[in-house]
Amino acid sequence: MTEPSITDSMLARVGGADAISRIVESFYVRIEADSHMRPIYPEDLEPGKEKLKLFLLQWLGGPPAYSQRYGHPRLRIRHFPFVIDDLAAGRWLRYMREAWQEEGVADDVVGVVFERFGPLAHHMVNANQDVPRDPVGESRLE
Ligand code: HEM
Structure with missing residues (x-):
């Protein structure tokens, strides 16, 4: 099976930079309201x-x-300073999906995107793992 592809036309179908911006704002509203996620x-x-x-x-x-x-994303390493458990990964995915749906992004695009986000979010889980918690390089904002 071929990997679903993330392409230029995908960005256009999402609605461009303005749509991304609204999606992230809406995702963060949900994070802020969640007592497990906010801390x-x-x-x-x-x-x-x-x-x-x-x-x-x-x-x-x-x-x-x-x-x-910021250089290569190195997402798992950049997330080490933040303790992420299974519950957090599940909520991250739920809130992100709600934000994409609220934006009205077509279901097929959401499907392709979340086929990627799913494994990525679970790969970010680092609770109860002996990883360095100090900010690594660019992991904190300057
Ligand atoms: C699994 C649950 C996740 C949690 C709880 C989480 C939480 C966080 C936190 C606390 C930060 C730091 C924000 C800041 O410095 O203000 C962060 C940064 C970031 N997260 Fe996540 N994250 C998760 C999954 C993901 C996933 C799946 C992606 C990618 C699709 C992602 C992409 C990013 C990016 C790009 C940054 C900025 C990294 C940097 O340059 O410092 N995160 N995340």
């Missing part, structure tokens, strides 16, 4: 939002602004 995130949510927007834009085939500014 995982830093006090100031704004810098993280901006990084996630740049990352998703790049991941969907847009300009590589995230990597130009």
Whole structure:
């Protein structure tokens, strides 16, 4: 079976940078309201939002602004300072999916995207693992 592809036209179908921005804002509203999720995130949510927007834009085939500014995403390593358990991975996926649906992104696009996000989110789980918790390189915002 071929991997579903993330292409330029996918970004267009999502609705471009403005749609990504709205999706991330809506995702963060849900994070802020969740008493398990909110404490995982830093006090100031704004810098993280901006990084996630740049990352998703790049991941969907847009300009590589995230990597130009921050280098290779190395997502698992960048998440080490934040203790992420199975519950958090499940909620991350749920809130992200709700945000995409709220934006009105077509189901086939959401399907392809979440086929990728699913394993990625579970790969981010690091609770009860002996990983370095100190900020690693760019893992915290300057
Ligand atoms: C599994 C549950 C997840 C949790 C609880 C979580 C939580 C976090 C937290 C707390 C931060 C730091 C935000 C900040 O510095 O303000 C972060 C950053 C980030 N997350 Fe996640 N995350 C999860 C999964 C994911 C997944 C699946 C992706 C990718 C699709 C992702 C992409 C990012 C990106 C790009 C950043 C910014 C990294 C940087 O440059 O420092 N996260 N996440």
